[in-house]
Amino acid sequence: MDFQQGLITTVHDYGVSNDSIDKLLEGLKTRPTSILMPCLFEEFKRPALKLIKDVLKDLKGLNQLVIALSAKSATDVQQAKSFFSDMPFPVHVQWTNGPTVIELLKTQAENGLELVGTPGKGWAVWQGIGIATKTSEVIALFDADIKTFTSAYPSRMLHPLLDTSNGISYVKAFYSRLSLENNSLQGRATRLFVRPLLSSLEQLFDNEPFLQYLKAFRYPLAGEFAFTADLAMNLRVPCDWGLEIGLLSEVYRNVRTSRIAQVDLGIFDHKHKEIGDNANEGLQRMCSEILSSVMRGLMEHQAKALNCSQLSTLELLYRREGEDSVKKFGLDSSVNQLPYNRHEEELYVHKFSSLIRPAVNNLLESPITNQLPSWSRVLACESRLQDDLIEAGNNIN
Numbered sequence: 001m002d003f004q005q006g007l008i009t010t011v012h013d014y015g016v017s018n019d020s021i022d023k024l025l026e027g028l029k030t031r032p033t034s035i036l037m038p039c040l041f042e043e044f045k046r047p048a049l050k051l052i053k054d055v056l057k058d059l060k061g062l063n064q065l066v067i068a069l070s071a072k073s074a075t076d077v078q079q080a081k082s083f084f085s086d087m088p089f090p091v092h093v094q095w096t097n098g099p100t101v102i103e104l105l106k107t108q109a110e111n112g113l114e115l116v117g118t119p120g121k122g123w124a125v126w127q128g129i130g131i132a133t134k135t136s137e138v139i140a141l142f143d144a145d146i147k148t149f150t151s152a153y154p155s156r157m158l159h160p161l162l163d164t165s166n167g168i169s170y171v172k173a174f175y176s177r178l179s180l181e182n183n184s185l186q187g188r189a190t191r192l193f194v195r196p197l198l199s200s201l202e203q204l205f206d207n208e209p210f211l212q213y214l215k216a217f218r219y220p221l222a223g224e225f226a227f228t229a230d231l232a233m234n235l236r237v238p239c240d241w242g243l244e245i246g247l248l249s250e251v252y253r254n255v256r257t258s259r260i261a262q263v264d265l266g267i268f269d270h271k272h273k274e275i276g277d278n279a280n281e282g283l284q285r286m287c288s289e290i291l292s293s294v295m296r297g298l299m300e301h302q303a304k305a306l307n308c309s310q311l312s313t314l315e316l317l318y319r320r321e322g323e324d325s326v327k328k329f330g331l332d333s334s335v336n337q338l339p340y341n342r343h344e345e346e347l348y349v350h351k352f353s354s355l356i357r358p359a360v361n362n363l364l365e366s367p368i369t370n371q372l373p374s375w376s377r378v379l380a381c382e383s384r385l386q387d388d389l390i391e392a393g394n395n396i397n
Contacts, residue, residue, distance in 0.1 A: 007216040007257055009168075011156065013264040021058055024155040027162030028061030034132035035062060035154065038124035039144040041071040044083060048270065052142070052149045053084065059154065062089040063136050067144075068124035070097050074396035094131055094393035096124045104385075104392045111381050117372050121223075122239040126372040127389060129237070133229040133375065134386045138162065140171075140226035145270040147180055153265055157226045160261045169259040170251050171226040174219035175268035184339045185329060186272055190221045192345060193287045193352045194245075196321035197294065203317055204310055210301040213252055214294065217262055220248060221290070224265070231255060236371040241286040242293025246371070249297040275348060279355055287352050288359040295363055306360055315356050322349035 002012060027033075035056065043049045056065065065087060071077050077095045084091040095101060097119055105115040117123035125141065132139045138161045140154060153173075160168040177187030185191065198215050205211060214220055221244045227235075234254050238246030251260065276282025298304040306314060326345045333340035378385055 007212060008172075009258075009261040010218070011160065011261055011263040013156075013266050021151045021155055024059070024151075024158060024162075025061050027158065028059065028063075031138050031162050031164075032063040032136045033061075033138040033140070033158060033162070034064045034066055034136040035059075036066045036068065036125070036128040036132050036139055036141045037144050038068045038121045038128065038141070039070070039080075041069060041076045041080065043144040044080060046145065048145050048147045048149070049083075052144065052146060053087070055149055055151050056154075057087060058151060060088045064132065065089060065091045066128045066132050067091065067093045068096050068128040068131075069093055070119065070124060071095060074098075077396045092131060092390065092394070094127055094390075095396060096127050096393065098393065098395065100392040100395040101127075101389065104388055108378075108382060108385070113373060113378060113381060115372060115378070117237075117239040118370060120239060122237050122243045123372065125243070126237040126375075127393065129232045129235070130375050130378075130386050130389055131393070133233055134390065137229050138226065139229060139232055141224060143223050143270060146224075147269045148267055153224070156263045156265060157224065160263070161226055161228060166261075167259055168261050169228045169231045169255045170261075172217055172219075172248075172260070172262045173222040173224035173265050173268075174217070174262050175222070175265040177219075178267055178269060178338075179272070180269045182339055185333060186269070187219070187221075188275075188345070188348060189273075189283055189286055189290065190219060191329060192322055192325060192348050193283075194220055194290060194294075196318055196325050196349075197291065199321045200314055200317035201294070201298070204306075204314060205298070205302070205304055208298065208302045208304060210249075210252060210297055213257065214245070214248065214297075216257075217248065219262075220245060227251075233375045236374050238293065239370045239372060240293075241289040242296075242369070245290055245293040245297070246369070249293065249300065252297070252301060275351065279358065283348075284351060284355060288355045291356065291359045292363045292369070295360060296367060296369060299367060305364065311357060311360055314360075315353055318356060319349065319353045322353065325349075 069080050080093050108115050140157050157171055160166050160171050179186055202211050235250040274282045276284040330340050330342045
């Protein structure tokens with residue numbers, strides 16, 4: 001049994017509770033709560049979203065469900081609205097890339113605000129935060145492709161925030177990433193890149209607080225998290241694959257670690273990303289941008305950057321740490337009778353190691369990333385933008 005606690009409060013799954021939603025329903029009466037779901041229209045053609053919808057139907061006290069939808073046409077948006085029309089709580093389908101939304105956000109350039117971010121999850125999350133914080137005190141974010149979604153997910157994620165006596169402002173999920181098809185280990189970006197990378201950087205920079213903070217999260221790339229509205233309003237949102245690490249960096253900047261928790265959601269499966277044929281595709285692009293986000297955090301919070309000799313050392317350290325991780329996961333899989341391709345995983349480590357030097361060099365040449373400004377800053381400039389965005393995102397004419 002794992003009883004370990006560390007820098008970040010850890011809520012374990014001890015396997016003795018059925019995670020009844022009764023307590024969650026009581027909690028929803030105390031604090032207006034929204035669930036935010038970034039979503040591509042293609043998810044409406046897959047079974048995972050129907051499963052999620054069926055589970056969420058039981059949350060009758062939910063203040064609002066916000067679907068931050070990327071869609072090609074008004075017809076797609078209307079289908080999404082129809083899909084959620086029978087929910088027992090308000091549902092706002094935000095057409096994030098709709099022409100009215102884009103036109104609205106472009107007008108803010110005259111105020112010095114660049115709000116038309118790179119299309120993707122970060123831009124959807126930013127819009128969703130603006131909408132959800134209008135009427136809710138607590139927001140939980142879940143992806144739309146989770147194949148293992150149960151009522152335990154929102155129950156366990158929201159509980160620390162709904163009970164204000166806990167003093168928690170931010171909750172991050174962690175879980176065991178397993179494929180439902182063959183029970184193989186997934187989460188390669190975390191297992192084979194982020195963990196070995198953080199261990200390598202720790203050897204280079206000793207016990208820098210920001211690295212200790214990132215290492216305290218059991219699944220730092222988890223896309224499932226929840227936060228209070230006041231925290232959400234003050235987060236800058238990255239627009240690349242460094243979103244999760246970038247948001248952790250923003251949380252580090254805004255709240256004490258004693259106000260952060262991580263929650264075990266058990267077994268978890270969703271779509272898996274391919275490795276990609278080059279550094280600009282798939283997991284390779286993701287890992288490059290994650291590395292940039294980690295290094296940018298070190299620069300911002302600890303005033304640390306790599307010199308030439310440290311960069312060479314990092315490449316060697318990461319390769320060793322990555323290969324050691326492959327060996328460990330090979331044994332882990334063997335004892336648990338899970339399929340494991342050690343050769344393929346070592347090839348992934350070698351590909352990831354080749355990304356380090358160009359990614360770091362690119363960062364040093366251009367350290368400022370594309371981040372959407374916090375909503376607290378936006379509203380200080382344009383106080384009606386939340387209302388205008390809600391109206392624009394609802395326009396499908």
